[in-house]
Structures are given as C-alpha cells and as structure tokens.
Amino acid sequence: MKVVAEGGRRMRRYALLLAANDSEYVRKVYGGYFEVFVRAFGDGDSDGGEAWDLFRAVDGELPREDEVAGYDGFVISGSPNDAYADDLWILRLCLLIRELVAMRKRLLGICFGHQVICRALGGRVGKARGGWDIGIREVAMADPLPPFRFLDAVRQGLPAPYAKITEIHQDEVWELPVGADLLASSSKTDVEVFCAGDRVLGIQGHPEYTNDILLNLVDRLSSAGSITMAFAEDVKSQLENTEPDREFWLKLCKSFLKTETEEA
Known part of the structure; x- marks a missing residue:
C-alpha cells in the first residue's frame, strides 16, 4: 500500500x-541512536514527506x-560487534542483506553496516591491519567515479582533493565483493x-x-582500557584543530537514499 503525504x-x-x-x-542527549540517524539522514521537513522506523x-x-517491500531504503548502523562474527543476529542480518539486494532496495551501511554488507555479498572483512x-x-575519492546519479553530490560538492570524515573502528573491509566499485580510500583504510x-x-x-558523540566514545574506550590515555588525548587535540566535512557526507547519504533511478 502506498502512503500519500500532503500534496499527493x-x-x-x-x-x-x-x-x-x-x-x-x-x-x-539525543534520545537514542535512532534520533541521531533521523536527524542526519532525514529530510527534517514538516509536511510528512517521509517516515522512519527502528528495528x-x-x-x-x-x-x-x-514488511520489507514497504520500505524505500534501509540503513545499517555501526556496532561494537565484529561484522565477521557468527552471532545468530549477524547471520540473520546477512540473509536479510542478500534479500534486500535481490529486491533492489536501497541499502546504506555505516561502519559495521559497511562491513557486514561486504561480508554478506561475498567480500572479506577482518581486523584492521593498522x-x-x-x-x-x-x-x-576515486577518479573517475561510476556514472550513478546519486554520485552527482560528490562530483559537484567534493571539498577537493579529499573529504574529511569521522572514524572510529578497529575492523575493516579486506576485499570487496565481486562487481563492487571502490569509491574512496585513505592512508589508513583501503576501502x-x-x-x-x-x-x-x-x-x-x-x-x-x-x-x-565521538568524544564520549573516546572517553569510554579510554576508561575501559581499549585505547591508551595518550591515544585519547591525541584524538581530542585533533578535534580542536580540524572538523569533518559533515555536510558533504550527509548530502551524499541523502542523495543515495532519495535519488530516483530510471529503473525505479
């Protein structure tokens, strides 16, 4: 059933x-990670043009x-869990990912989500070598980029010659699935x-x-002994002197989730 907003x-x-x-x-502070994602990727309009659900x-x-057919797109969040682990919920998520891809649903993965999609589609994921x-x-960003419409946001708005992003991970994609395109890399992470x-x-x-949010996570990792105090202080010092190109990345994610395609 199609849900119609104001204006048809x-x-x-x-x-x-x-x-x-x-x-x-x-x-x-935010009411939960669901609210963080909706604030970041949602339209934020008041006319009821879109709806978000939490699973x-x-x-x-x-x-x-x-329920799956009723959604235009799915976002998989980050996680402290390993995308290559065999917990039941991760295995079930991998099965759902394959189903969503077969149905040609839009699927955006962030951090763990990025890794678990690669795993589900036949790529390789593991501990970050660095x-x-x-x-x-x-x-x-890769040059040239594939000719997909959602990447127009990159072509038109790249801060050049790179875009800064917030990172916090100790796992990474080792090998992309067959047929996937590499869009960006860094000195620390190939994919x-x-x-x-x-x-x-x-x-x-x-x-x-x-x-x-990043600073709170750094404090928690430091308190738990997962990273050293010196490491934590270096991160805090960096954040005092630089910022991510957050608007660029949010524009890319929104463009991906909401750009119509000829096949749609």
Whole structure:
C-alpha cells in the first residue's frame, strides 16, 4: 500500500537496522541512536514527506518478509560487534542483506553496516591491519567515479582533493565483493567507501556522528582500557584543530537514499 503525504506525494519509508545498543550519553542527549540517524539522514521537513522506523537488529529484531517491500531504503548502523562474527543476529542480518539486494532496495551501511554488507555479498572483512582508526581522516575519492546519479553530490560538492570524515573502528573491509566499485580510500583504510551498483552504498566512517558523540566514545574506550590515555588525548587535540566535512557526507547519504533511478 502506498502512503500519500500532503500534496499527493507518495510518502517515502526508511528503516534503521540498529546494530548497537544506545549509550547512556546518546540516550540522554539525543534520545537514542535512532534520533541521531533521523536527524542526519532525514529530510527534517514538516509536511510528512517521509517516515522512519527502528528495528533493533542487535536484539534480533528485523523487518518481517511482508514488511520489507514497504520500505524505500534501509540503513545499517555501526556496532561494537565484529561484522565477521557468527552471532545468530549477524547471520540473520546477512540473509536479510542478500534479500534486500535481490529486491533492489536501497541499502546504506555505516561502519559495521559497511562491513557486514561486504561480508554478506561475498567480500572479506577482518581486523584492521593498522589497528584502531579514531579521529578525523582525509578520504580520497576515486577518479573517475561510476556514472550513478546519486554520485552527482560528490562530483559537484567534493571539498577537493579529499573529504574529511569521522572514524572510529578497529575492523575493516579486506576485499570487496565481486562487481563492487571502490569509491574512496585513505592512508589508513583501503576501502573507505564502496558501492555495488546504484542501490548499495557502504561508508566506513560515521557521517552521522557529531564531535561530542565521538568524544564520549573516546572517553569510554579510554576508561575501559581499549585505547591508551595518550591515544585519547591525541584524538581530542585533533578535534580542536580540524572538523569533518559533515555536510558533504550527509548530502551524499541523502542523495543515495532519495535519488530516483530510471529503473525505479
């Protein structure tokens, strides 16, 4: 059934597949990661032009088979879990990813989401050979880029010759699935951005993160002994002197999720 917004437009529907539990900080300041993603990738208009739903994938909650067709696009979030692990919810998520790709649904993966999509489609994922990557990273876009319409946002708005993005990960994509295109890389991570046709996009960094979310995560990792105090201080110092090109990345993600295609 098509949901119609005011003015006769069909309401677009999106689903966030949340692969992490809400931190106390994000829940208190933002109302949870769902709100962070909707603020970042949603239209933010008041005319009811789109709707977002939350599925807590990390708790085994995924859309039913009869619900999938009703969505225009899906976003898979980051996670502290390993995309190459064999937890039941991760294996079920891989099956759903293959189903979404077969149905030609738009699928955007962020960090863990980027990695688990690669795994599900036949790529290889593992521990980052260079260890933790945390902070603001300069990402170089491929030249030339594939001729997909959603990439017009890159062609027209690249800060040049690179775009800075927020990173916090210790896993990475080792090998892309057959037929996928590498869209961006960095000095730390070979596969920063990829696409598989014009309906699948993976981004290793975090376009949705604000600096305060990153700083809170750094403090938590430091307190837990996952990173050293010196490492944490270096990240904080970097954030005082540079910022991600957040608007560029948000424009790319929105363009991907909402650009119509000739096949649509």
